[in-house]
Amino acid sequence: MRGSGAAELRVGLLPTMPFHAGVSMQVYASGLMASLARVPGLHADLLTPPFSSRPGVGWFRSRWIRYVTYPAWAAAQRADVYHIVDHGNAQLLWRLPRPRTVVTCHDLYPLALATGQLRFQGAPARAGMLPTALRLQALRRARVILTVSRHTAGECQRYLGISAGRLRVVYESVPSEFWAPGDAAEVAATRAHLGIGAEDIALLHVGSNDPRKNLSAVCRVVARLRARSTRAVWLLKVGAPFGPVERDALRQAELPDDVMRYAGRVDLAELVRIYHAATVLLYPSFYEGFCRPVVEAMAAGLPVVASRAGAIPEVAGSAAALHEPEDAEGMAARIVEIAEDPGVRKEMAEAGRDGSRPFSAEGQGRVLADVYREVAAL
Numbered sequence: 001m002r003g004s005g006a007a008e009l010r011v012g013l014l015p016t017m018p019f020h021a022g023v024s025m026q027v028y029a030s031g032l033m034a035s036l037a038r039v040p041g042l043h044a045d046l047l048t049p050p051f052s053s054r055p056g057v058g059w060f061r062s063r064w065i066r067y068v069t070y071p072a073w074a075a076a077q078r079a080d081v082y083h084i085v086d087h088g089n090a091q092l093l094w095r096l097p098r099p100r101t102v103v104t105c106h107d108l109y110p111l112a113l114a115t116g117q118l119r120f121q122g123a124p125a126r127a128g129m130l131p132t133a134l135r136l137q138a139l140r141r142a143r144v145i146l147t148v149s150r151h152t153a154g155e156c157q158r159y160l161g162i163s164a165g166r167l168r169v170v171y172e173s174v175p176s177e178f179w180a181p182g183d184a185a186e187v188a189a190t191r192a193h194l195g196i197g198a199e200d201i202a203l204l205h206v207g208s209n210d211p212r213k214n215l216s217a218v219c220r221v222v223a224r225l226r227a228r229s230t231r232a233v234w235l236l237k238v239g240a241p242f243g244p245v246e247r248d249a250l251r252q253a254e255l256p257d258d259v260m261r262y263a264g265r266v267d268l269a270e271l272v273r274i275y276h277a278a279t280v281l282l283y284p285s286f287y288e289g290f291c292r293p294v295v296e297a298m299a300a301g302l303p304v305v306a307s308r309a310g311a312i313p314e315v316a317g318s319a320a321a322l323h324e325p326e327d328a329e330g331m332a333a334r335i336v337e338i339a340e341d342p343g344v345r346k347e348m349a350e351a352g353r354d355g356s357r358p359f360s361a362e363g364q365g366r367v368l369a370d371v372y373r374e375v376a377a378l
Helices: 023-036 059-077 087-094 109-116 126-141 148-158 184-194 216-230 242-251 268-277 292-300 311-316 328-340 342-355 360-375
Strands: 009-014 044-047 081-084 103-107 142-148 167-170 201-207 233-239 260-264 280-283 304-307 321-323
Touching: 009 023, 009 360, 023 044, 023 360, 044 201, 059 087, 081 216, 087 103, 087 126, 103 126, 103 360, 109 126, 109 148, 126 148, 142 148, 142 321, 142 360, 148 167, 184 268, 201 268, 201 292, 201 328, 216 233, 216 242, 216 328, 233 268, 260 292, 268 292, 280 292, 292 304, 292 342, 304 311, 304 328, 311 321, 321 328, 328 342, 328 360
Parallel strands: 009 044, 009 081, 081 103, 103 142, 142 167, 201 233, 201 280, 233 260, 280 304, 304 321
Antiparallel strands: none
């Protein structure tokens, strides 16, 4: 316990190893550090293990690090409060001091699948989720579980039996750069670089190719839009490139390979420019614990057409056009309206910017600091 006269509270953030998760967890950890840097009386350290950048980590070594090396290393670190930034590292809770440890739960997707509560075409097999589902049971050991949405908080209660008193909703934040206004010349240059004409329709998808992202529906929406519109229509992809499964989805939708405009993995400045250059963010996901691309698009003033699955309705509010995940026809019709009507685009852009304000780094830092101090005082 820290006395009321204690000076600086030291918080140790334990990140995810790059070979254990995608870029999103690294982005989340960086965002936490940026938001906490503005909080007086608190010092946050990103406790990055020396083996985090080890090249050529195979299956066995990866699991040895997850279950043996990383927990042992974490237990040797010193902090007033420990924050495990990814529920995927719930195993660390077996070595860290329970009364002074919090963990962020981004979603319970593996448990939703393993229990059969979430099913969709192409979903991973329930048996394949069992190892992760078992590891997530350790979340019960944390003093406080931070969830990135009320939706995820509800899942923690439903799947793990965690009481509401140990849950705190702390939304993810996006950098201030996303709220900067777009520049017409910059938009034109970005489109030209990507091979997209000034009047073309660019449907943006940001993120991984996980089956829950429902990229087959993305392809079907693109196909329907190409049939409806006289303008050229492109699928603009940021993040993971299309693999064989996604290429097959293109073929099933009778789309040519050159409908893709792949931007790759981009830095923050380029990502903001792409949001400004796109026509719509298209996100018909089957499941989301938060959905960062929706918030980024809203902050950038890009209209959002998405599914009403998981936490998306909570995060988007009334700023986005929401449909059932498989409603390709309805999404295509809405995108035509957005692309053809400047008034609709302006209205959605303004609603998105207003609706994204709760997801600022300043707000996240203040809420996190309150939780850390609460835990340190117990």
